[in-house]
Amino acid sequence: MAWNRKDILDIASLSVDEIASILDMADGLKEISERSIKKVPTLRGKTVILFFHEPSTRTRISFDIAAKRLSADSISISASTSSMVKGETLIDTARNLEAMHPDVIVIRHASSGTPYLLSRKISTPIINAGDGTHAHPTQALLDMMTVREAKKKLHGLRIAIVGDIDHSRVARSDIEGFTKMGAEVRVSGPPTMIPKGIESLGAQVMYDFDEAIDGVDVIMMLRIQKERQQNFLFPSEREYAQRYGLNSTRLKRAKPDAMIMHPGPLNRGVEITPDVADSINSVILSQVTNGVALRMALLYLVAGGLHSADDH
Amino acid sequence: MRMIIKGGRVLDPGHMDALADIVIDDGVITDILPSVSRDMPPIGKNDQVIDAAGCHVVPGLIDMHVHLRDPGQEYKESIETGIRAAAAGGFTAVCCMPNTQPVNDCRQVTEYIVKTAAAFHSVLVYPVGAISRGLKGLELSEYFELKDAGAVAVSDDGMPVVNSQLMRRALEYAQGAGLRVISHCEDPGLSGGVMNEGETATRLGLSGIPNACESIMVMRDIALSELTGIPVHIAHVSTRESVHAVADAKSRGIRVTAETAPHYFTLTDAAVEQYDTHAKMNPPLRSEDDREAVRKGLADGTLDVIATDHAPHSVLEKEVAFDDALNGIIGLETSLPLGLKLVEEGILSFDALIWKMSKNPAGIIGLARDIAVGEAAHLTVIDPKRPFTYDAGNGFSKSKNSPFSGWRFSGRAVYTIVNGQVVFEAGQKQSL
Numbered sequence: 251m252a253w254n255r256k257d258i259l260d261i262a263s264l265s266v267d268e269i270a271s272i273l274d275m276a277d278g279l280k281e282i283s284e285r286s287i288k289k290v291p292t293l294r295g296k297t298v299i300l301f302f303h304e305p306s307t308r309t310r311i312s313f314d315i316a317a318k319r320l321s322a323d324s325i326s327i328s329a330s331t332s333s334m335v336k337g338e339t340l341i342d343t344a345r346n347l348e349a350m351h352p353d354v355i356v357i358r359h360a361s362s363g364t365p366y367l368l369s370r371k372i373s374t375p376i377i378n379a380g381d382g383t384h385a386h387p388t389q390a391l392l393d394m395m396t397v398r399e400a401k402k403k404l405h406g407l408r409i410a411i412v413g414d415i416d417h418s419r420v421a422r423s424d425i426e427g428f429t430k431m432g433a434e435v436r437v438s439g440p441p442t443m444i445p446k447g448i449e450s451l452g453a454q455v456m457y458d459f460d461e462a463i464d465g466v467d468v469i470m471m472l473r474i475q476k477e478r479q480q481n482f483l484f485p486s487e488r489e490y491a492q493r494y495g496l497n498s499t500r501l502k503r504a505k506p507d508a509m510i511m512h513p514g515p516l517n518r519g520v521e522i523t524p525d526v527a528d529s530i531n532s533v534i535l536s537q538v539t540n541g542v543a544l545r546m547a548l549l550y551l552v553a554g555g556l557h558s559a560d561d562h
Numbered sequence: 563m564r565m566i567i568k569g570g571r572v573l574d575p576g577h578m579d580a581l582a583d584i585v586i587d588d589g590v591i592t593d594i595l596p597s598v599s600r601d602m603p604p605i606g607k608n609d610q611v612i613d614a615a616g617c618h619v620v621p622g623l624i625d626m627h628v629h630l631r632d633p634g635q636e637y638k639e640s641i642e643t644g645i646r647a648a649a650a651g652g653f654t655a656v657c658c659m660p661n662t663q664p665v666n667d668c669r670q671v672t673e674y675i676v677k678t679a680a681a682f683h684s685v686l687v688y689p690v691g692a693i694s695r696g697l698k699g700l701e702l703s704e705y706f707e708l709k710d711a712g713a714v715a716v717s718d719d720g721m722p723v724v725n726s727q728l729m730r731r732a733l734e735y736a737q738g739a740g741l742r743v744i745s746h747c748e749d750p751g752l753s754g755g756v757m758n759e760g761e762t763a764t765r766l767g768l769s770g771i772p773n774a775c776e777s778i779m780v781m782r783d784i785a786l787s788e789l790t791g792i793p794v795h796i797a798h799v800s801t802r803e804s805v806h807a808v809a810d811a812k813s814r815g816i817r818v819t820a821e822t823a824p825h826y827f828t829l830t831d832a833a834v835e836q837y838d839t840h841a842k843m844n845p846p847l848r849s850e851d852d853r854e855a856v857r858k859g860l861a862d863g864t865l866d867v868i869a870t871d872h873a874p875h876s877v878l879e880k881e882v883a884f885d886d887a888l889n890g891i892i893g894l895e896t897s898l899p900l901g902l903k904l905v906e907e908g909i910l911s912f913d914a915l916i917w918k919m920s921k922n923p924a925g926i927i928g929l930a931r932d933i934a935v936g937e938a939a940h941l942t943v944i945d946p947k948r949p950f951t952y953d954a955g956n957g958f959s960k961s962k963n964s965p966f967s968g969w970r971f972s973g974r975a976v977y978t979i980v981n982g983q984v985v986f987e988a989g990q991k992q993s994l
Binding site for chain 1: 754759760761762763764766767768769770836837840878881882883884886934
């Protein structure tokens with residue numbers, strides 16, 4: 251497949267064919283991580299900068315491992331270890347990074363839209379590793395990969411996403427991705443956490459959790475951030491867990507083979523009970539495993555790995 | 563020196579509409595002669611003649627809501643550059659908001675602004691003092707001092723007056739001092755967002771500001787005006803609920819007046835798409851329904867004034883993440899062209915536009931804008947057909963933060979005249 255896209259900024263701009271190609275490639279690359287020597291030379295001589303402005307373990311390590319397994323050189327910087335603590339602007343920092351000729355910049359930022367700002371200012375390909383509450387395209391792609399792997403399809407599946415939809419970039423990208431691939435997505439949670447107009451992304455709103463998970467193939471639980479209590483979004487973790495937490499009783503309403511997913515980090519005992527998180531239906535750790543393969547596929551496509559391979 | 567403005571359509575809404583020549587001597591209108599009478603005013607060799615053929619000569623435009631950033635933030639705008647931008651936009655006077663550094667809450671700052679502006683012998687600058695000291699919403703500023711120094715109104719613009727008792731007392735005390743209160747309506751509990759709440763905000767993952775954030779305070783201020791019987795002016799109306807509240811209040815005889823800005827009748831929150839920080843302001847750009855309501859409010863007289871909320875910011879404050887960008891856009895040079903667009907679209911008559919950009923604001927802040935013998939010659943000559951492409955990069959304002967850069971317009975001010983002096987003349991080349 252010819253890949254002409256400079257950046258991966260969101261799911262909305264990817265076509266169905268592009269998504270399918272990315273997932274196919276990720277499926278194929280997964281095997282590399284299962285070898286005893288987990289490295290191929292595909293991106294040898296390429297440089298990947300991981301520019302993380304927000305705390306992240308899973309995503310940053312996943313990109314780092316993905317780059318290294320393709321033999322790319324990866325460098326991590328964070329806001330606190332960059333010159334931004336000396337007052338340098340984001341754009342200046344990015345331009346300085348660009349001047350060192352990296353092949354990809356992976357950015358994570360707390361403000362929505364920041365990857366767009368950078369992509370207008372620098373010519374280095376950019377992969378969005380999560381911006382504010384806007385988009386987390388690599389997470390949505392690895393979620394689709396994980397579901398497709400188990401269900402052999404995405405079209406026609408019923409997916410419930412539950413929790414703080416308003417503050418979730420994962421929810422937005424998952425809604426866009428799964429609906430684009432023909433799945434039916436429902437969102438549920440307290441009305442305080444369901445943003446106005448979320449239907450425009452393709453989701454159906456069901457405030458009643460039990461109704462929302464009735465007969466679904468996939469349940470995606472979102473992390474509840476404790477600090478949200480201060481914004482009057484919910485009164486207590488106790489009531490939240492009772493009404494919107496996934497437990498084994500509730501789980502019976504979904505299909506028997508329903509997949510339980512979570513982008514992490516987990517709040518065990520709040521949005522999900524420990525027994526459900528660790529149950530046979532849970533694919534939470536498969537998501538993490540697939541994340542590496544998926545990010546290898548994206549780095550390969552964006553860093554021009556094809557050309558590099560041809561050169562050999 | 564005498565000036566003669568020849569051959570224009572002299573249009574002073576509610577007063578006169580005729581082809582006439584205006585004779586100005588020593589800054590004052592001394593004669594108005596119908597052009598058709600062929601009773602040409604004798605032209606001396608030292609007289610300055612302005613050819614206004616094909617143009618409208620109207621009472622000088624007033625922008626009653628601008629930020630000149632001076633003192634304190636001269637890297638964004640200075641009184642001098644703000645005046646130049648105002649003149650280029652056809653404005654003969656502006657009212658500048660008090661959120662300078664230091665805040666204009668005392669005689670010294672007001673006097674500085676008045677004195678600095680006067681030295682340019684150009685656009686008239688009328689300071690608006692702060693309702694509360696330091697815009698902190700805790701205690702009243704000294705309104706008599708502000709008035710004596712030249713302030714024409716008080717406002718905590720940029721900050722809402724949260725305490726209703728303080729707002730009530732401000733209305734009462736300001737009436738004693740002869741100052742109008744201009745209210746920035748915003749409920750801080752609802753104002754945590756960076757753009758209009760709705761579909762676009764949800765899709766972009768940006769936090770939303772609901773309409774009620776504004777209209778709750780509009781309704782409160784109307785209630786306080788009703789309670790005290792004292793007029794209040796509502797700044798930058800952006801929502802349909804606010805328009806309805808003002809219309810209802812007016813129908814009940816409450817003395818409320820209201821303004822909106824060109825961006826609210828021109829753009830919607832769709833302009834934020836791609837995270838364009840030139841579409842970030844407070845109140846935010848709203849939905850199409852709101853834009854329609856604002857246009858209707860202008861057409862039916864609910865909204866009395868078009869004012870720009872000219873808010874210069876440097877690229878340092880706009881070329882950043884959307885969340886971090888400061889609120890506001892410049893507007894002095896695009897306000898009249900955008901207003902003329904309303905006329906072209908049949909929303910407003912030309913007369914109504916002049917009411918909203920000259921005579922109504924004049925009335926609210928206690929100035930006169932009449933074209934009559936004996937009156938000061940503050941006039942704007944508008945060529946309604948002059949093509950004009952706005953380029954913020956080549957604009958007169960020190961800052962370039964406009965969403966209208968690159969827009970093509972039909973119609974603009976070609977002469978701005980203050981006290982009988984031409985303070986701006988549109989060059990044919992630059993405006994084509």
